Amino acid sequence: MIPAEFDYVRAGSVDEAVSALREHGDDAKVMAGGQSLIPLLRLRLAYPEVVVDVGRVAEMAGIRKDGDSLVIGAMTTHHDVIHNELVRAHCGLLAEATETVADPAVRHRGTFGGALAHADPAGDLPAVAVALDAEMVVAGGTGRRTVPASEFFVDYLQTAMEPDELLVEVRVPTLGEGWGFRYEKFHRVAQSWAIVGVAAAVRRSNGSIAEARVALTNMGSTPVRASRVEQSLAGAGTDAIGAAADFAAEGTHAPSDLNGKTDYREHLARVLTRRAVMAAAGVG
């Protein structure tokens, strides 16, 4: 289908983008890589009056290290995240999960910030952001603010951003010495969306698990932190992983659809959590 008519604004800077968003409010939509937005426009599920293209805002792309965090520009493409040396060295969980996103064509256009701002519960990267306690840096009319990932994803395709705000960059704490990680994704066919996914990072110390971070993809309208699993693993031996993973579906509200009913997804969450945590802990 052909999208409804809209005006097009190409922003040259964050300030230009924010002022266009402020001017048009609810009638404007940001376009990053366009991989999710353009299909929505074509299906007329979205019909903004103005599209604000941030594709050429140089300050929103690139990756740098700042202390114990990586700062990833919202416009950094999935391809660039996967192949970035800093990400591979300090945040391998993000590289591993991003490699499972879609196909090479989508990964060359789609962006890290776009995937987070889109807030699709089946998207792979929101769960990684939640597991790693990432922080979103958002620009608006009154300046910039930082939103923790745990508060950023509000509901299905909804974030804590206001219509006149722009996601500029994401601060992702690095995984230092002793951390292992794994993203487990269960999907129907290669290169498709997750039916369920699990992002796990585990820090081992003296043969036991000192700390574990686990977050689930597509087990509710937002990514879900598997807190009970994390609590059960803290200070435990690796022989506790199976019992801890049994708590994975606790507090989730998994959808029931053509790809799987709720109880099937709950089963997958338990199985994938066990696999992800075992791999992250270097067991088996």
Ligand SMILES: Cc1cc2nc3c(=O)[nH]c(=O)nc-3n(C[C@H](O)[C@H](O)[C@H](O)COP(=O)(O)OP(=O)(O)OC[C@H]3O[C@@H](n4cnc5c(N)ncnc54)[C@H](O)[C@@H]3O)c2cc1C
């Ligand atoms: C065929 C196909 C398969 C896919 N498979 C997967 C998959 O397996 N896993 C997965 O995780 N994703 C998948 N995706 C989605 C992909 O990751 C997209 O790249 C991503 O969802 C959107 O990124 P984008 O840069 O293209 O954003 P856009 O499509 O440009 O924007 C998406 C939404 O986010 C908003 N937005 C974008 N950037 C910003 C910003 N900086 N500030 C504020 N709002 C912003 C837009 O207004 C829009 O509402 C798939 C997409 C396609 C087309």
